[in-house]
Amino acid sequence: MKNIIKIVALLLTAAIVSGCRSTKNVAYLQGVENLTDAQLQRSAQPYSAKIKPNDMLRIIVSGAEDPDTYMPFNLLTSVPYNENATQANVSLQSYLVDTRGTIDFPVMGKLYVVNSTTDQVKQMITEKLKDYLKADLVVTVRFVNYKISVLGEVNQPGVYTVPDEKISILQALSLAGDLTLYGRRDVVKILREESDGHKTITTLNLNDRNLIFSPFYYLRQGDVVYVEPNKTKAKGAGVGAATNIVFSVVSVVIGVASLIVTVAK
Structure with a gap:
């Protein structure tokens, strides 16, 4: 027991x-x-996240001037509503960072962005755009993926x-x-x-x-x-x-x- x-x-x-x-x-x-x-x-x-090859970025350029002024610097694409549509839906495309670490930006060409933060890319693009546009620019850079x-x-x-x-x-x-x-x-x-x-x-x-x-x-x-x-x-x-x-x-x-x-x- x-x-x-x-x-x-x-x-x-x-x-x-x-x-x-x-x-x-x-x-x-x-x-x-x-x-x-x-x-x-x-x-x-x-x-702050660093940009790597194969990242997708969305970059928007805007400001106080007429919107058409900024169109050359925004990567736009036209997507038809359907096969028979006469009008298209215009939307912003994303920038793919290639294996060399660059993106192909409108007007300015290749920009090296790898290992930079989105804030750093924003500042770089803003500085470069001063050669083409007036002040009061608003540049937005965000990750898509x-x-x-x-x-x-x-x-x-x-x-x-x-x-x-x-x-x-x-x-x-x-x-x-x-x-x-x-x-x-x-x-x-x-x-x-x-x-x-x-x-x-x-x-x-x-x-x-x-x-x-x-x-x-x-x-x-x-x-x-x-x-x-x-x-x-x-x-x-x-x-x-x-x-x-x-x-x-x-x-x-x-x-x-x-x-x-x-x-x-």
Whole structure:
């Protein structure tokens, strides 16, 4: 009888320990609340996306003058409403950054834009346009294809467009519905292609409070986020499923032990 009680106690202890470990494996940025103001200041990472080959840019030139004045500097295309249409829908085209890092801009020709930010390209074009137009120019430069992919053990894997051209790893996972119960919080891989075509892979630990200091905390356009699954899905992440199984087994053992005690009496 004493042996049965010992077994039940051991099972209960295992269940409690399993639950504690599960909590430690799930919480993001553990201990981040203990960082000092000076440490948090280090996490301030001014980020502006750099243009890479094969990026798509939308550039609009406007100002206070007649709109026709700016038409030569806006890349327009005419798309028929249908095959029999006599009128066309005029819309702005996007600029493809070629493998040499340039775009073909109207009137001014080839402009080298790779590794520049959209603000830097805006300033460059504004300066160059002063030779053709008067002051009070408004130049807008935006990414058309700023997208990231989230794969693996997330609830909603897919490709996501980032309208404000800035997104952190935590925000990306939020868009994908967070990790599943089986995703490893300590093994989240980022696949990144640099402007020269070189690819890098780094692993982030969401449990680590130092994540906010990582140069990969903010994602770049085209990044692929992959959440690695646990070796045994029901056991690795263990946020409830494994614990519930253990408690179920313990309940059965306790029931059997109670039955034996009753019969023994």
